[in-house]
Amino acid sequence: MTDLMTLGKQAKAATRLLSHASTKDKNDALGKMAQSLIDQKEAILKANELDTASATENGVSETMIDRLTLTSERIDAMAEGLVDITLLPDPIGLVKNMWTNEAGLKIGQQTVPLGVIGIIYESRPNVTSDAAGLCFKSGNVVILRGGKEAFYSNKMIVTALQDGLQETAFPKEVIQFVEDTSRETARALMQLNRYLDVLIPRGGANLIKTVVENATVPVIETGTGNCHVYIDQSAELEMAKEIIVNAKTTRPSVCNAAETLLIHESVAEEFLPVIESALAEWKVELRADEAAQAILNESVPATEADWETEFLDYILAVKVVSSIDDAITHINHYSTGHSEAIVTSDYNASQQFHKEVDSAAVYVNASTRFTDGFEFGFGAEIGISTQKLHARGPMGLPELTSTKYIIFGEGQIR
């Protein structure tokens, strides 16, 4: 088992320098890290071959292998990602409020880094450089623990990033890599309260669940999206069709894709056949309740499990509801709190949906696929929070900060 205590101690020690580094020094270092990725492209591709070869040997699915595979272009994109982070505003050192209290103390609330951030993630090796870059720019030391399937790729990417840091005043310990992919080490990391300020899991529902259940370190839950589209009785058919097709089919494997369609009973008979034939192009399997089955040409009966599943596939659960209240009740019961949309032309329905649906992003007349740091205009994101504490929705650099009160006195006592 990796000596996490030593690693944590080094990480904590490294925060003192990084946490109040200047924006210019951080940006220069990000540039050097980007260049180092390019310079070491050969070595990264070689390491990646080891990972993809063993994945193929183990009979891993093609989709997974595709997510795992690096190419020259993908490494260029990782390097560009780091350069893009230099263009984002530095979130550290902003004094958001400052006032004078009754005793005459000047009190300011200033943004500071969270400290040491642990990232536990799966498969895609680009997360290694994206997460390292975002944590670095926000003054946070990062401890990366990737999955074993991408071990060699992740390790080589970290080596390249650390090599880039050698030309700077930053110690390589600002980017830490856990070389041990065992479960025991992962669990120990989840309980490294002394050195870890936050833990952000990135991956499938099982990974997130394991982290939430085992971590004693504060966690930000990310990424599971059982997203709903509700078609109201006042919806325009064409808009409803386009939104559901977009939300379901443009990239079913991502968290902002729709998983359940709810439709008002008064338009179900007219709309469902049109939607069914539009989705047929992508061979979307429909898992429907009784009322919907009676209207649809081809569908399978939905089970209780279907309402709560994030399919991440060309599958859509379909349910007929008798009112917007029913739709909202269903959503608030089954949703993971990621993104939900209503299609409506009724003002009151739009207001009620915004007000009562309890999710990170609530849409009127737009696809759930917009829940994304870039689409929102934040730039790169470290993940999409589905919890209510600290951050909710796409998390960019400002979400990787905390605050401290800085107080200027003249000898005041209480």
Added chain:
Amino acid sequence: MTDLMTLGKQAKAATRLLSHASTKDKNDALGKMAQSLIDQKEAILKANELDTASATENGVSETMIDRLTLTSERIDAMAEGLVDITLLPDPIGLVKNMWTNEAGLKIGQQTVPLGVIGIIYESRPNVTSDAAGLCFKSGNVVILRGGKEAFYSNKMIVTALQDGLQETAFPKEVIQFVEDTSRETARALMQLNRYLDVLIPRGGANLIKTVVENATVPVIETGTGNCHVYIDQSAELEMAKEIIVNAKTTRPSVCNAAETLLIHESVAEEFLPVIESALAEWKVELRADEAAQAILNESVPATEADWETEFLDYILAVKVVSSIDDAITHINHYSTGHSEAIVTSDYNASQQFHKEVDSAAVYVNASTRFTDGFEFGFGAEIGISTQKLHARGPMGLPELTSTKYIIFGEGQIR
């Protein structure tokens, strides 16, 4: 064991009404709850007698019994506390930012309640009404689980608050009380992820530790304060003396009291005797390192444990340091991250202290005792967060909120 699942379900159901109640309705209800506390004063005092009698029987310390005891005045103060909360601005429904993204979506970030907040707390029964009032005003359903020593008092206070609600449109389930004070039920509450959005422990270090170690629900750590005062070589003696006396002696049992004095070696010989005689009035026990012992008249040797202990008593650890760097290293190693102060007349030292000390409140030339919601100008506080996630420092109503993105589209797809 109490049926927490039922209780959680009721709590969750009650959020739908409370979370978007109008400010007026919430304030009216708070007024009714306050009146009900006054109306039921006799019953509350009687219930309290049961608690104090059994505490006396069990040989509980006088300080503890004092904290437990309610009087007519203390109940009036609880009622006034609720009325004061009506005067605070409603933190819910603020749209903090709103912009239009590239696709033409209007995206707004709106404050919303956290949902269901669990409070696990010890002894003082006034926490019951304070916490209930703050959660209510911020649109959150609260689940209260007090200690067994105040069981009858807490239960009667909740009954009074719920009676007040009967004259309103709010169901009494917006304020829930766990009638079972067993450890098993407390642990089950800490893992009620399906219904609980946040858990806030209020009490001693042991309670906080138990919650952090056992909870799978997101936790906000509060209240343990191992606070430091560092007297720099450039400090004014009179100011240094007043600040340390104030920070140590005005209320040693609270979390913002000082526990350790660090002093620069170049002023130790001159300052320590003056400070010692000032603290002697309160019979403060000094636990000192070797260098300080050599100067002090009367002291005991400090052990490693003394540097990390929140004494909450007339005890002060004293250490001589050779530089501000040493002081900051000591603080960042031993502190619980609550409040720290430097006494200095050197500009650079003040800047360095503000920058490098990693705590919720960092003071220059003022007593640590100011870390408090009322002193900061926030009004009542639910606790003082010593963690970096979500909230740090005194937590008022805004810290009891989350956000959601409300998005206005016109059929946009991605």
